[in-house]
Amino acid sequence: MLEETTSEIPLDVETHAVEEKSILRFLTCGSVDDGKSTLIGRLLYDCQQIYDDTMESLSSESKTYGTTGTAVDLALLVDGLQAEREQGITIDVAYRYFSTPVRKFIVADTPGHEQYTRNMATGASRCDLAIILVDARKGVVTQTRRHSCIVHLLGIRHVVLAINKMDLVDYDQERFDEIVADYSEFAAKLGIEHIVPIPLSALEGANVSGKSERMPWFNGPTLLEHLQAVEVSPTNRHAGLRLPVQRVSRPNLDFRGYAGQIAAGTVRPGDEVVALPAGKTSTVKRIVTYDGDLQEASAGDCVTLTLADEIDISRGNVICAKEDRCQVSDQFAAEIVWMSEEPMLKGRPYVLRINQQTTLCQVSRLKHRVSVETMEHISGRQLELNEIGVCEMTLDKPIVFEPYMQNREFGGFILVDRLTNETVAAGMIRFALRRADNVHWQAVDISKQVRARQKLQKACCLWFTGLSGSGKSTVANLLEKRLFALNRHTYLLDGDNVRHGLNRDLGFNDIDRVENIRRVIEVSRLMVDAGLITLVSFISPFSAERRTARERFETGEFFEIFMDTPLEICEQRDQKGLYAKARRGEIANFTGISSAYEPPENPDLVLGGGQQSPEDLTETVLAYLQAQGVLETD
C-alpha cells in the first residue's frame, strides 16, 4: 500500500536535539546503471561525509574511471575494490556510513546483477528499509520485481521506490505516476506493506536532501527527510522475553551467569523464566552488566542474567518468559536461499546455525522452488546457486525458534557445509511441521492416499530379490535408516521377522513356500495401504511369485530390486554357513545350489552386489527412488 507521508520533517538540529539518535540500516538495490552508486555518493556528499582528501583522489580517479566527463563522479566514492573498479562493476555487499544529527545510517550496498540473490539476501538480512531504484525512462523492469521479491522474502517492510533520472524525462509527473501505479499493483500482490515513492535525480541531487524546484507537483518528502523520519518496525520490546545464551559466565564458584543479547521482550529481577528446550523454570535474580546491575533490560541489550535456581543451561539454550515461550521443534518448513556453487542435496547433512544453536540437519523435501520474479511456485528437484525454494528440514535435535516473519533473529538460519565450512544457504523458518495438523480427518474418507499424505510421502513396496547372502537385507536395512532420517515412514519385512511370528506354522515344502510368499505379499499390501514405504527382503527365487506380488499393487507402487550378486561371492560370504551345509547336502532345495534362482527379466533396478559397498548401493536405490518421484509428495 502507498503511504501518505508528511513532508514537514525538519532537518535542523534544534528540533531533534532532545530526541535520541537512532540507527537505520537500509539496503539499496537497482539494476546496473540505474544510478545506485551515484545516489549513495550523493547522500554521503550531502551529509558531508566526504573528506577533502577523498574528494581529491576522487577527482583524479574520475578522469580514469568516471562516466561523468569532467565533473567529479560521485559513483566512484562507493565503488570498492580495485579489481571491480577496473571492470566498472561492484560485486559484493559493501557497507557505507553516514549520519545526520538525528540518525546514523548503515547502508548495505548490493549490486544489481548476476549474484544479486545471494548478495541482496546477505545485505537485506539486517535492514529495516530498502531503496529500490528505478530508471524513470525504463520504469518497472524484471530486476525491479526480483529485488522486490527478495526484499519481501527477507522480511523488509519498508520500501522506498526511488524513481531516478527524472531529469531525463523532463521531470514529468505523468511518467512518475505511471511507474508508481505499475509498481503498486505488483507490490500489492507480494504484500509489501509500506511503499513511499520519490522522484529523484541523483545526478543533480534533486529530492535527495533538498526539494527539487523542477518538480513542484511532488509534495512528498525528500529521500533524506524520509530516511530520517521513517518509523521502522518497533523493536520487539513488548514481546515475551527471549535471551539466547551466548556463553555461561563462571568467573568463580559463587557466580554463574548467562550472557546474551536480548532478542525480544523486557526482563526485570523477579521475572519468571523458562530455559528452552529443556523447559526448566526459575526466576531472574540479577541483571549484571559492567556498568552496574540493571533494574530492567530489553530487546537489543547485552546482559548477563543470574537465576534463583541452579538449573542446567548451556550455550544455545534460550531463556524465555515463562508464560510466553518460543516454539521447539526438530522439523520445520522454511524458505531457503541457496548460496553455493554446489547445488543443494536432499538428505545430505548440513550444519544448521540459528541464533546460538548449532545442529546437523537435512533437507528432507524440496516442496517447490520460488520464482524471484513473481514469487510463484515452480516445481523442482534441487536448488542451484541463487535459487530459492521452500523446503522441509529435519534436524538431529530440537531447536528453539520462532517464525521468521515474527522474529528475524529467531527464525533466520544459515546452513554450513561440513567439509568446506562454507556458508551455503540462508533460511527463513515459516512454521514447525506438526504433521497431524495437515489432515482434516472429519471431512475425508481415510484412504491409502490420505494416510500417505499425512506422512508426507508416497507409499510403495520395494521388493528386494536375490540369492541368500547377496546383501539384500544389508542394503534394505541401510535404506530404511536413510529413509527414516529423511522423515519417511517405513517398515522392513524379511525372512527373520516374518518366519518367527506370522509364518511360524509354515515349513519349507512347496505348498508352505507358496503360502509364505502369499502372506508376505498381503502383509506388504496392508502396509502400503497404511501409507508406509514397505521394504521386503526375500530371496523370492521364482518369477511367478514376484509377478503375483506386482499384480497385487497399483502401477508405480511396486519396485522389484534385483540384488545381482554372483553365486561365488554369496557362497564365499556364507554368513550363516548355509551354503556349506547345502553343498554337503544337508539342506534340500537350497536356492542357487539345489534349487534354481530365476533372475528377474525386467527388474525395476539392478544392484551390482559384490562390486560396490552396501552404502553406495543404498545411495543408488535412494537416487533411483528420487528419480522416480517416490520421495516427492502430493
Added chain:
Amino acid sequence: MYLERHLKDLEAESIHIFREAAEQFERPVLMYSIGKDSSVLLRLALKAFYPGPIPFPLLHIDTTWKFREMIAFRDATAREHDLNLIVHTNQDGLAQGINPFSNGSAVHTDVMKTQALRQALEHYKFDAAIGGARRDEEKSRSKERIFSHRTVDHRWDPKKQRPELWQLYNGRLSPGETMRVFPMSNWTELDVWEYIRQEDIPIVPLYFAAERPIVERDGMMIMVDDDRIPLAPDETPKTLRVRFRTLGCYPLTAAIESPAANIAEIVDEIRAAKTSERQGRLIDKDQAGSMEKKKEEGYF
C-alpha cells in the same frame, strides 16, 4: 552515565561479536595496538565478559618504532586491568636492522608488522585475531566481513567471502586457517570519539594538542620522538602545538595542527573535519587500492 542510543546499539553489537569469538574459537587473541580504536576495543571486551576477565590474551606487535608514550600507556593499561599481554617483535627483522628510514615504509611495514603478525599467530597457534578495524576506514574494508576468513597462508580472498547474514557468524575453520574478527566493523571515526567521550575512556595523550618537537618531511609533520631519526645538518626540530589523529610508528605518522586539547574539542573537530583520518598514515599513500593489496598479502 548516559550513552546515546546509536552508540548503545553499536556497543551491543560489538559485545555480541566478542562473545561469539570467545565461544567459537579455541585460541582467539585480541590485537591491541594502543590507539583509540584499541582503547575502545578493550573497553568493549571488558564489558563483554564482565564480571569475568577477558578470556584470551592481548597481542601487541611492537615494531620498536612506536611513540614512547604509547608504550608507557600500554604497560600502564595492562597493569590496571591485569591483562594477559603478549608483546611480539620480529626478531629477524630487528637483527637485520629493518627501519622505516633506510628501508622505507613499505618494507618496514611488511617485515615488522605483516610478517611479525604472522609469526605471532603461528607461534602461539592463535586461530582468531580480533581487531579494531572499521569498515569506514578505507574502501576495501567496506566489503569485509565481521568474521573475515584467512587462508592457510594468511591471505584474504575478497572473491571468496562467506555470506554473513543476520548476526550469525560462521567461524568454522579447516586446519591452518585463521579468522580475523572485527567487532567494530560498523563504527565510524566519529562514533569512536563520541563513545570515548561518553564512556570516559583513557587514551594515549598524543591525541591531545601539546607542544611537541616537529620536523617537516614531504609536507608531513613528523615528531622527533627519540634520537633514531636522522636529521639533516641544517634540520632543527621546531616546537609546534600539534596532535595526532591516528597513532602508529612515529616516523610514519604525521601530526596535525590542531588546538583540540580534550575529547569534547576533538569530537567537535571531527564533526567539522575536512580530511579523512587515513591522511596521516604514510603507508596508504602509494596508490589507490594499496590497502587492498596489503590486505591480500596479510596486513591486518
